[in-house]
Amino acid sequence: MVDxxxxxxxxxxxxxxxxxxxxxxxxxxxxxxxxxxxLGAFVTKSVMSAPRSGRGTPRMAExxxxxxxxxxxxxxxxxxxxxxxxxxxxxxxARALVSIAGSSSGEFADVAAALRNSDSFGAxxxxxxxxxxxxxxxxxxxxxxxxxxxxxxxxxxxxQLPRDIPIFAKLSPDVTDISGIAAACVKAGAxxxxxxxxxxxxxxxxxxxxxxxxxxxxxxxxxxxxxxxVRAIWQVRAAMDQGRFRAVPIIGVGGVRTGRDALELVxxxxxxxQVGTATFNDPTAPMRVxxxxxxxxxxxxxAAFTEVIGIAHGQ
Amino acid sequence: MSAIPNAGVTQVAGELIATRRVGAxxxxxxxxxxxAELARPGQFVALAVGGSTSANLLRRxxxxxxxxxxxxxxxxxxxVLAAAGPGSTWITELPLHGQVDVVGPLGRPFPLPNEPVxxxxxxxxxxxxxxxxxxxxxxxxxxxxxMVLGAASEDRLFGAALARRSADGVTVTTDDGxxxxxxxxxxxxxxxxxxxxxxxxxxxxxxxxxxSITEVATREGAVAQVAVEEAMACGIGVCMTxxxxxxxxxxxxxMVRSCVEGPVFRGDRVRWDAFADGYCVVPEDAVGAPPASxxx
Ligand SMILES: Cc1cc2nc3c(=O)[nH]c(=O)nc-3n(C[C@H](O)[C@H](O)[C@H](O)COP(=O)(O)O)c2cc1C
Ligand code: FES
Numbered sequence: 001m002v003d004x005x006x007x008x009x010x011x012x013x014x015x016x017x018x019x020x021x022x023x024x025x026x027x028x029x030x031x032x033x034x035x036x037x038x039l040g041a042f043v044t045k046s047v048m049s050a051p052r053s054g055r056g057t058p059r060m061a062e063x064x065x066x067x068x069x070x071x072x073x074x075x076x077x078x079x080x081x082x083x084x085x086x087x088x089x090x091x092x093x094a095r096a097l098v099s100i101a102g103s104s105s106g107e108f109a110d111v112a113a114a115l116r117n118s119d120s121f122g123a124x125x126x127x128x129x130x131x132x133x134x135x136x137x138x139x140x141x142x143x144x145x146x147x148x149x150x151x152x153x154x155x156x157x158x159x160q161l162p163r164d165i166p167i168f169a170k171l172s173p174d175v176t177d178i179s180g181i182a183a184a185c186v187k188a189g190a191x192x193x194x195x196x197x198x199x200x201x202x203x204x205x206x207x208x209x210x211x212x213x214x215x216x217x218x219x220x221x222x223x224x225x226x227x228x229x230v231r232a233i234w235q236v237r238a239a240m241d242q243g244r245f246r247a248v249p250i251i252g253v254g255g256v257r258t259g260r261d262a263l264e265l266v267x268x269x270x271x272x273x274q275v276g277t278a279t280f281n282d283p284t285a286p287m288r289v290x291x292x293x294x295x296x297x298x299x300x301x302x303a304a305f306t307e308v309i310g311i312a313h314g315q
Numbered sequence: 316m317s318a319i320p321n322a323g324v325t326q327v328a329g330e331l332i333a334t335r336r337v338g339a340x341x342x343x344x345x346x347x348x349x350x351a352e353l354a355r356p357g358q359f360v361a362l363a364v365g366g367s368t369s370a371n372l373l374r375r376x377x378x379x380x381x382x383x384x385x386x387x388x389x390x391x392x393x394x395v396l397a398a399a400g401p402g403s404t405w406i407t408e409l410p411l412h413g414q415v416d417v418v419g420p421l422g423r424p425f426p427l428p429n430e431p432v433x434x435x436x437x438x439x440x441x442x443x444x445x446x447x448x449x450x451x452x453x454x455x456x457x458x459x460x461x462m463v464l465g466a467a468s469e470d471r472l473f474g475a476a477l478a479r480r481s482a483d484g485v486t487v488t489t490d491d492g493x494x495x496x497x498x499x500x501x502x503x504x505x506x507x508x509x510x511x512x513x514x515x516x517x518x519x520x521x522x523x524x525x526x527s528i529t530e531v532a533t534r535e536g537a538v539a540q541v542a543v544e545e546a547m548a549c550g551i552g553v554c555m556t557x558x559x560x561x562x563x564x565x566x567x568x569x570m571v572r573s574c575v576e577g578p579v580f581r582g583d584r585v586r587w588d589a590f591a592d593g594y595c596v597v598p599e600d601a602v603g604a605p606p607a608s609x610x611x
Contacts, residue, residue, distance in 0.1 A: 022555070029552040029575070032322035045555075051603035053570045056589075056596040060548050060556040065370040067548065071555045074570060077603070214594050222372055280549040281363055281372040283326060283418060 002297045003304040004290070006040070006271055008249040009166035009191035011125045013040035013095065013272070016305060017262070017290040020253050020276030021046050021099035021128060021170070022071065023221075024286070026085035027092060033283040037093035039290070043274060044085065046101040046130040049110050051077040061203040061212040066222025066255075067277060068201050070215035073101055073133060078111045082118035090123035099128040099170070103136040105143075105153045112160035126165060128251075129157050129190075132172040132197040144172035144197070147184035158189035166191035168251055171232070173225075174200050178232050179239035186245045193236065194251040194274070196229045222255055222277040229254025230268045237269025237310050257285065259292025266293075266305075267312040324551075325349035329362075329417035331409045332388055338470040340441045341407045342380070343394050347417045351382035351390030356449035357542050357579045360392060360419030361550030364402040373548045375402045376574070378519065379420065380444040392417070395444040395473055421550050422578045425449055425517055425540055431457030432514035435507050435537075436482065437500050437528050439520025440466045441473045445542065446519060450481040459483050461511055465500035465524070469493040484511075501527040508535040515540060518582070522590055529582030539582030545573040560586035560598050568601040 004015040018041045019030070026044050027036050036042050054074025061068045075081070078100075089096045098115060102108035112127060131143040131150050143149045154169050161167060169185035171178060173196040182193055198219025203212040211217075233252050240247040252270025256262050257278040265273050273293075278285040293305075302308060325348075333344035350360060361374035380393040398404040409415060425445075428434070434453050436446040443464050450460045461484040466472040468491050475494065478485040486503050487495025496503055501524075508516065508531070516532040518525050518541040525541040532539035547557040552575040561571045562584045571577070589595050597604050 023553060025553040025555075032319055032324050032551070033326065034319065053597045053601045053603040053605070054555065054558070056594060057556070057558065058546055058594070059558070060373070060546065060554070062371060062373050062548075065372065067373060069548075069554070069556065074555050074558070074603075208593065214596070223370075277372060280374060280554050281369075282416070283549075283551055283553075 002294050002302060004294055006305055008126065008251070008271055010164045011166050013125070015040040015290055016272035017286050017293070018097060018251070018272060018274040019043045019279065019286050020274035021130060023276035023279050027089045027094060030283060031092060034287045036089070039286055040095070040272060041097040041125055042089060042094045043097045043128060044099055045075055046073055046099040046133070047075050047078050047081045047111065048073060048101050048103070049078055049107050051075065051080065056214040058212060058214050061218065063201070063203060063220065064224060066220055066224035068203055068213060068218030068220055069198070070213045070218040072215065078114040082115060082120055086118060086120040086123060090120040094123065095125040096123045097126045097128055098124055099130050100157070101130040101133045102153070103134060105149070105156050108153045109156040109160050112157045116161055124165060126168060127157065127161060128168045128170050128194055129153060130170045130197070132170060142172060144181060145175050147181050150181055151184040151188035154185050154188040154190050168192040168194045170194040170197055172197045173228050173232050179236050179244065182236045182239065183245040186248055190248065192249040192251060194253060195232045195236065196225070196254045199225055199228065223257055223261070224255065226255025226261060226264070230264055233265055233268040233270050237313060241313065256289060259289050259296045262289050262293045263296055263308065266308050267310070269310040269313065271309050323353060324419065324421060325353070326416065326418045329392070329415045331411060331413050331415065332391070334411065337395065337473060340395050340397050340473055343396070343406070345392050345394070345415065345417065346388045346390070347392045347419070348389045350392050350417060350419045351384040354379050354382045354392070354420035355424030356445050356452055357425035358420035358422050359550070359578060360394070360417050361421060361547070362406060363416040364405045371402050374418070374550045375406065376421070376547045376550045378445045378542065381448040392419070395441045397441055418550060422574055423576070425542070425579050427452060427456060428458065428515055433459040433511040434515045434517060435461050435463060435504065435511065435513045437463045437504065437516060437518045437520070438465070438473070439500065439524040440471050442520030442544070443473045446517065447474055447477050447481040449517060459511060461485070461507055461513070463488070463500050463504055463507055465489065467491065499527070500524060501531050504528065504531045505535055508532065508537055513537050518542070525582065526587040526590070529585070529587065533583055540579055541582045541585070542578045543573050543580065547574050550574050559595055560589045560601055562586065568598050570597060570601060
């Protein structure tokens with residue numbers, strides 16, 4: 001038996017496996033396939049202050065070992081989210097890592113405040129701050145590409161939430177220096193980091209000779225991006241080890257389909273792992289990956305999951 | 316494989332036990348224990364393609380043609396598909412006794428009328444696949460059932476012979492006149508509705524056809540129930556790729572997931588005005604729609 005428990009800042013989790021935001025809806029759908037309370041945490045779809053319709057269709061294009069999506073943050077808005085989705089997760093006994101988004105730093109703060117004030121806040125083990133969305137005040141440049149804008153969002157969200165609720169800034173790999181953004185978020189009060197979000201891409205429909213997605217650009221995800229996730233985690237972990245900024249836990253995400261894939265992210269420095277696109281292929285993927293990871297660690301003779309976090313550094 | 320009791324859905328390793336060419340299409344029979352017992356006409360299954368290391372991750376969704384809950388091999392599910400892309404080609408090239416991961420049944424089935432009213436079932440191409448099974452259920456309830464099958468050409472019609480057994484009357488149309496009446500299903504539909512006094516028109520096929528079925532049915536005073544074919548990545552409601560604008564009971568339009576709230580919708584609830592040229596836009600009056608561009 002491998003001890004799979006892990007502590008991410010103030011969050012004590014029985015295991016390191018999670019869903020990825022936007023790849024698991026808000027719990028009910030996957031509960032037809034497995035008990036969502038069995039996950040380390042259930043990460044919800046990024047929610048904004050008001051209901052949002054998202055983009056038109058086509059919203060997806062299959063690409064080699066991955067896909068492009070342009071959902072456009074469709075969601076019910078924070079009030080309906082806490083009343084219906086969060087209440088359901090609470091009744092199911094799940095630990096919720098709630099992903100929030102905004103088109104201004106003030107909107108992030110408002111969403112965090114509404115979450116804190118909700119009756120079901122007890123189910124929340126942490127908040128993931130999806131800063132990979134466009135900042136209306138800066139001509140739609142995503143917050144995560146700008147260290148100052150990222151830091152402002154993190155600081156405002158931090159103010160709204162009790163100290164024992166960790167916040168994780170979710171970083172975009174589409175930047176020149178991801179460690180610089182990570183440093184800005186940690187200095188602004190992030191308890192941890194989630195990386196990576198999708199990479200920007202375009203697919204062309206060569207029959208119609210036009211972009212395949214209605215929204216033209218989309219986010220690339222799936223096994224195709226796993227090496228990018230491993231690289232990003234590696235670089236940020238190394239920067240922490242070098243003392244460039246305070247060491248905080250990293251939640252790894254990007255291209256995980258098997259327990260071996262998860263171990264790659266962990267060995268590069270992740271303390272927990274999310275499974276996203278692979279869930280579309282196999283609804284049980286997050287739980288299956290947990291079982292595979294545990295079996296792999298057992299076979300390799302480890303007693304505890306925490307022994308392998310960042311193990312590939314300095315070997 | 317599936318662990319949750321009473322979930323109404325199961326995930327199983329399906330086994331291909333029969334395959335047959337039908338014109339331009341492939342008719343497959345899979346042993347998929349659990350799926351057949353739960354399925355209703357109009358529901359679909361989502362298949363994973365290419366095995367566990369496949370580079371094609373997205374599920375392929377197919378309407379269920381028919382089920383046999385207690386075959387010699389256990390419950391079977393039959394599908395009709397065209398080899399259109401790499402995923403469906405992989406499925407059609409599966410060897411006999413080859414395995415494919417099946418999730419189903421998924422989506423909402425066709426609603427059945429409480430009274431024994433006359434119904435017209437309209438299918439375009441292999442879209443007709445679920446209609447024969449639906450016809451059986453309707454006739455069991457005492458409904459008079461007529462079918463209208465349309466396609467570009469005779470080899471793209473599915474089930475014209477089957478229809479003669481499943482329905483009380485059959486009308487066939489082809490664009491090129493190679494079988495039946497030359498023209499579209501919408502050309503012959505008004506006469507069939509009037510002659511039978513149909514209260515419900517069920518439709519399955521391409522979006523453009525579903526739109527015209529809805530228009531004809533509404534004009535003739537019948538209710539249209541249409542099963543849409545939207546691109547789906549997961550089939551189980553978690554990806555939000557399959558949305559389309561549909562008017563709810565409160566009269567407001569929302570972008571709803573066709574895999575969970577559909578694939579069957581009342582035709583007059585679908586915002587057909589939002590579809591054009593392979594795109595679907597978010598109607599300006601939809602809940603949560605972005606403010607109209609052009610500034611304020
Ligand atoms: C359809 C889809 C929707 C997504 N929606 C969100 C979202 O709302 N918020 C977010 O932070 N990330 C979102 N993501 C990104 C994932 O959470 C994840 O970071 C990314 O897909 C990489 O992981 P993967 O390769 O395991 O999918 C979405 C990804 C996909 C494919
Ligand atoms: S296909 Fe994924 S939500 Fe409908």
